[in-house]
């Protein structure tokens with residue numbers, strides 16, 4: 558477990574990389590994931606969802622989480638404010654040698670009641686700092702179109718590098734683009 562310091566613009570936000578994935582933390586993440594989904598967040602579900610519905614997907618996500626000793630592991634970054642879990646993301650490994658120089662960010666989410674306070678930007682800044690410390694060439698993520706998220710990721714330095722039209726069907730007749738973003742970490 559590696560505690561680290563928040564971006565200076567957001568006092569009181571504490572990040573932990575590789576927290577011990579206890580039953581309590583798993584339950585906190587499932588609750589956060591459910592709340593974010595029910596608030597309309599694009600983290601794999603369409604509202605309404607229950608924790609029971611989110612749980613199997615969360616269990617799959619947790620299954621690959623490990624620490625620095627396992628180079629193929631996914632890594633978990635959490636943010637707490639006043640002890641409360643307020644933000645989460647996973648660094649996902651492709652588990653493929655030819656793609657080991659970058660990671661996919663998954664399930665980037667901030668507690669709905671805490672959104673708009675700069676936590677999301679601070680979480681991404683911390684992810685970038687960690688990725689640079691690992692020597693990664695870049696961070697990739699995918700975004701559901703039609704949510705206005707492009708502006709948020711653009712402001713965090715990510716560039717749109719691809720778009721599959723209508724690849725995400727959120728409901729009958731409601732298909733959204735699957736947009737790929739990339740944060741370049743190589744110099745020059």
Ligand SMILES: CC(C)(COP(=O)(O)OP(=O)(O)OC[C@H]1O[C@@H](n2cnc3c(N)ncnc32)[C@H](O)[C@@H]1OP(=O)(O)O)[C@@H](O)C(=O)NCCC(=O)NCCS
Pocket residue numbers: 593597598599600664665666667668671672673674675676677678679698699700701704705706708709
């Ligand atoms: C995206 C998310 C992580 C941003 O976290 P946050 O703490 O709200 O972000 P910040 O406070 O740092 O930045 C807020 C800015 O992003 C914008 N923003 C955030 N989410 C947005 C959304 N879904 N649509 C439009 N704008 C959004 C806000 O309008 C705000 O911009 P402004 O400062 O110009 O008003 C958070 O909104 C979230 O968890 N969303 C639901 C889950 C989700 O969709 N995740 C993305 C998966 S790819």
